Amino acid sequence: LVLADNDHTVLLWSHRMDQVTEINDYHSNERYLPGVTLSSNIIGFDNMRAAVQDVEIIVLAVPTKAIRQVVQEVSAYVNSSVILVHVSKGIEPDSLKRITEMIEEEYTSSHPAHVVVLSGPSHAEEVVLRHPTTVTVSSKEMKAAEKVQDLFMNQSFRVYTNPDLIGVEIGGALKNIIALAAGITDGLGYGDNAKAALITRGLAEIARLGTRMGANPLTFSGLTGIGDLIVTCTSVHSRNWRAGNMLGKGMPLEEVLSQMGMVVEGVRTTKAAHQLAKEYDVNMPITNALHSVLFEGVSAKEAVDALMGRTKTSELEDLVNLWSSKE
Numbered sequence: 001l002v003l004a005d006n007d008h009t010v011l012l013w014s015h016r017m018d019q020v021t022e023i024n025d026y027h028s029n030e031r032y033l034p035g036v037t038l039s040s041n042i043i044g045f046d047n048m049r050a051a052v053q054d055v056e057i058i059v060l061a062v063p064t065k066a067i068r069q070v071v072q073e074v075s076a077y078v079n080s081s082v083i084l085v086h087v088s089k090g091i092e093p094d095s096l097k098r099i100t101e102m103i104e105e106e107y108t109s110s111h112p113a114h115v116v117v118l119s120g121p122s123h124a125e126e127v128v129l130r131h132p133t134t135v136t137v138s139s140k141e142m143k144a145a146e147k148v149q150d151l152f153m154n155q156s157f158r159v160y161t162n163p164d165l166i167g168v169e170i171g172g173a174l175k176n177i178i179a180l181a182a183g184i185t186d187g188l189g190y191g192d193n194a195k196a197a198l199i200t201r202g203l204a205e206i207a208r209l210g211t212r213m214g215a216n217p218l219t220f221s222g223l224t225g226i227g228d229l230i231v232t233c234t235s236v237h238s239r240n241w242r243a244g245n246m247l248g249k250g251m252p253l254e255e256v257l258s259q260m261g262m263v264v265e266g267v268r269t270t271k272a273a274h275q276l277a278k279e280y281d282v283n284m285p286i287t288n289a290l291h292s293v294l295f296e297g298v299s300a301k302e303a304v305d306a307l308m309g310r311t312k313t314s315e316l317e318d319l320v321n322l323w324s325s326k327e
């Protein structure tokens with residue numbers, strides 16, 4: 001919708017034929033954006049080749065789990081140099097790869113691709129209402145990122161650049177873990193103090209890991225760090241928050257996921273971050289507590305009690321370690 005508002009023709013491929021028909025015949029997408037009228041310059045395609053073969057920019061807007069498969073399909077049909085923009089927020093368990101790394105591994109066309117991430121506090125439900133939204137683009141090739149900035153920028157959608165690709169991707173992925181945890185504490189009936197604690201200490205552990213992985217610590221005080229943490233931990237639009245809320249009320253994980261019917265990225269990302277914390281030897285108590293709830297049979301209440309009962313520590317010790325690990 002943002003690109004269509006900026007007078008671009010958008011060829012929107014979907015793997016569901018019924019969705020393509022709905023977009024072309026009724027200019028709507030009721031399952032995902034109820035009540036929204038889509039612009040007529042958004043054209044649905046069920047044929048991937050027809051959608052991507054002549055375009056300059058491809059926006060990948062699928063869950064992390066689908067990235068590898070979709071990039072393989074896309075790269076079979078690209079017949080000139082393209083910019084691949086991804087908006088996914090996750091890390092792959094086991095391989096522990098960021099999205100850009102997964103795209104680079106799967107892209108096989110002989111025509112070059114420049115990979116750009118677009119991320120930040122941006123619930124789709126509000127973007128489609130043209131409510132003011134700010135995001136960040138990053139890439140190994142900042143010229144490509146600047147081109148994407150120009151394409152998306154408009155009066156209600158403001159785009160910043162940040163050359164710290166690792167920080168942008170890590171912040172966007174890991175905030176979903178904290179959003180799940182924030183949903184859990186709300187589901188348990190805890191209040192704003194608990195949520196503020198999760199956002200603040202969640203940011204500390206995201207920054208600790210991200211910095212160890214090579215990110216600039218300042219990125220975590222930007223849109224893809226604290227910005228996305230706030231929007232995801234405090235909004236009923238967030239699928240991660242909603243899933244956490246059901247977990248906090250006692251619903252088993254499988255039932256929560258089947259009720260959601262949309263991606264809850266934080267679940268797989270918790271698995272990945274738990275592994276990353278071990279690999280980089282970084283202390284991530286909230287991530288580990290969530291891992292124990294999701295995958296080790298610990299109750300939400302027990303996990304909160306364990307977090308609160310840890311040995312005393314200094315708040316600033318974190319910050320000192322963060323900066324010194326950069327030197």
Ligand SMILES: NC(=O)C1=CN([C@@H]2O[C@H](COP(=O)(O)OP(=O)(O)OC[C@H]3O[C@@H](n4cnc5c(N)ncnc54)[C@H](OP(=O)(O)O)[C@@H]3O)[C@@H](O)[C@H]2O)C=CC1
Nearest residue numbers: 015061062063064066087088089122123124125262263265
């Ligand atoms: N929604 C939001 O506000 C925002 C989402 N994001 C990120 O964007 C990414 C996508 O999120 P979102 O759009 O909400 O996710 P959804 O769960 O809504 O899925 C998006 C689309 O991807 C399709 N899809 C899923 N798997 C495949 C596959 N294997 N092949 C082809 N298509 C597939 C879905 O089809 P189907 O209907 O069949 O499931 C759906 O049409 C996530 O990483 C999310 O974190 C980032 C910013 C905001």
Ligand SMILES: O=C(CO)COP(=O)(O)O
Nearest residue numbers: 120121122123238239240
């Ligand atoms: O990333 C998002 C907003 O910036 C959307 O978050 P959810 O995936 O939790 O809905």
